Amino acid sequence: MTDASVPQNVAPPPAEVADVELYHAHSWITKYVFSQDAKVIAIQYAGTAITVGILALVLSWVIRLQLAFPGAIPFIDANVYYQSVTMHGMIMVVYMLTAIFLGGFGNYLIPLMVGARDMVFPYVNMLSYWVYLIATLVLVSSYFFPGGPTGAGWTLYPPQSILTGTPGHEYGIILMLVSLILFIVGFTMGGLNYVVTVLQARTRGMTLMRMPLTVWGIFAAAVMALLAFPGLFVACVMLLLDRTLGTSFFMPSLVELGERKDYVGGSPILFQHLFWFFGHPEVYIVALPAFGVVSDLISVHARKNIFGYKMMVWAIIAIGVLSMVVWGHHMYISGMDPWFGFFFAVTTLAIAVPTALKVYNWVLTLWHADIHFTTPMLFALGFLVTFVNGGITGLYLGNVIVDVPLSATLFVVAHFHMVMGIAPVLVIFGAIYHWYPKITGRMMDERLGKIHFWITFLGAYAIFFPMHYLGVLGMPRRFYEMGETAFVPASAATLNIVITVIALAVGFAQSIFFYNLFKSLKYGAPAGGNPWRAASLEWQTPETPPGHGNWGEQLPVVYRWPYAYSVPGAPEDYLPQNAPPMRGEHSP
């Protein structure tokens, strides 16, 4: 494009600071506590999610200690074991991963990446965080009630979840359901903001097809979450009524401890439908933001435009749509019409196609690229192999006939920890190392980062790789003790001890990350505005960390897509999204 062909309407948009003034913080409390600034809310979300995530990590140690040394640790009885399993699962999936990706990264990155001043409904955004915090507190408070938290498993299947004999049947289950209902209400407020901000608040020139894939991933995940969480909401409300008012939505007629209960005719299968209508999309609600972030990390640190951008966007949309119609594959063993089993198997396996497209595109982006093995890049590569690994075992489990024997074994545990535990967590670490300079103005220590990466990456494999083998051996999941399960060979016990020791070590090694995180706040090398020389908009803010309203007097104008790396003829090896077209530029 020549100068003469530059459109005439590219004068910067007028100052819009007046809007921001409406909710500008005037005191310490409104700036850092009840803040309406998406960046502060993001840090609040991430801080809360990580804190509750550490609790879930400790609970996983409880589970592992029992599996390695059954009965050796006095305080771990069957109740504590099942409570730990339940709380670990629910916290990690909902309160940690969902909250940190959407509430944390979504809040921080969406407005900056699309060139907005803030979320479109800042007050609702603030409420969203506080309701999330209350939900988390209600959940954790169940430890302080008689009977403790519920031990019904993270799926909370009735009738077991509300019957006597299940730990936490007095208060734990009620608090869990109330907490989930609150979480969903809070999330809906946040989700509305993420979606409407992407739709409405993009700056001039920021078309949908110029948004970074991180925004695409978070946007698609937010839409899915808004549509899927009502499934959990309905299930929780109805289960709560079954527990408190004695209704029979899900509770069938049954005899408990020799006594006939008042419940009649309820359908536990109905609960499973509602739960998994949420439960399966939830996997992708976590995965899609991770996909987006990884695309950006790979592109920036390999100094190359993302391969097949349009295909990547369509793959995100296709995964989003397909994942809403596959919930039934969680219910193969509940009994299902064969035609429906076939439908769910086909749609489940069909998701592999867009997912594989994304993996190919990441690999092709790396092909002949100028790869910098920075810490974020290492974590992105770690994600890539882990995700492929977990995805392939997913293909096994998507088939009804293989799923049936493996479903109740540690094979499934290994599969989902690889694909939606380790893989997204690696992305979260990579993303924190990548965006930390923008958030704090300082770099994190690269040497400590690399040590942290290798321990976490190799450690995770040492934990979950052998678990597949245990599953194939037939070691059942959810069992407190193996007891008379003679088909599990004695060697499994040795392997369990090895896994547990490594799990403890890897867990403790995370302190390296936290040490780095806090030390770098003060002692990290000053980062400047754009230390990675990245093209996307969030690195082009006038201040680092960005001030209130993000952009100072004027919003940026976007002239190109966010992956303009190694452009021939450009003065540097990247062109920021807001750099005006160059003289003689043909493909901005």
Place this chain on the structure above:
Amino acid sequence: MSVMGLFFVFIATVAVMWLVRQGVLESPWLEEGEVAHYRRAGRAAEPPTAGRVGLAVFLAVAGCLFSLLAAAFFMRGDAPDWQMPPIPGVLWVNTFLLAASSAALQVAVVAARRADAERVKTALLVGAVTAALFLIGQIWAWRELLELRFFASSNAANAFFYLLTGVHALHLIGGLVALARTTDKVRGAERVTKALTTRVELCAIYWHFLLFVWLLMFAMLIGWADGFGAICRRLLS
């Protein structure tokens, strides 16, 4: 879950059409310079307001919630213990009241577009009062059923009656809060501005949505949708 499936197909169709219109078929690296990011029928146009889009997204979420409740209603309705409670006659009156409320808000929208402040105030007031009467009518229906000893715990059909009407009522109460704030703004304003018109429009859209949901729910509760429920069940089992 077939009901939810139908709703999801609707949402997905709208979303994909919207995405195509927003240029997801374009190649960003071939575009040059600044381009308009909102297009309608091929040309740049004013984007809808954030409030309107926010409401549309919220209605999709609420629609999801009600579809799932309907799906659960039809799936659970297959059990042999299922026995619908008698439908209190007051529900017919309530249906009329909600329709009147919705109509009043539509009148308010028309008046707001003509900048007729007096008529907007009256219409909003009529809308709020009829909606409040609807809520009182719903409580009346609950009381009537409870007096006849149709408790939530005695049959799942009763429980669904209370749950469906309760969730709907909660949404309406939320709407009344928004309506009260809008009415307050209109009363304080000297003339009807564009922003006020938008607020009234949003309230009206929400009311029409709640009326639509109520009509579907009412049809389910009085048994007019039994045939549809049977088809849904046959699809899944």
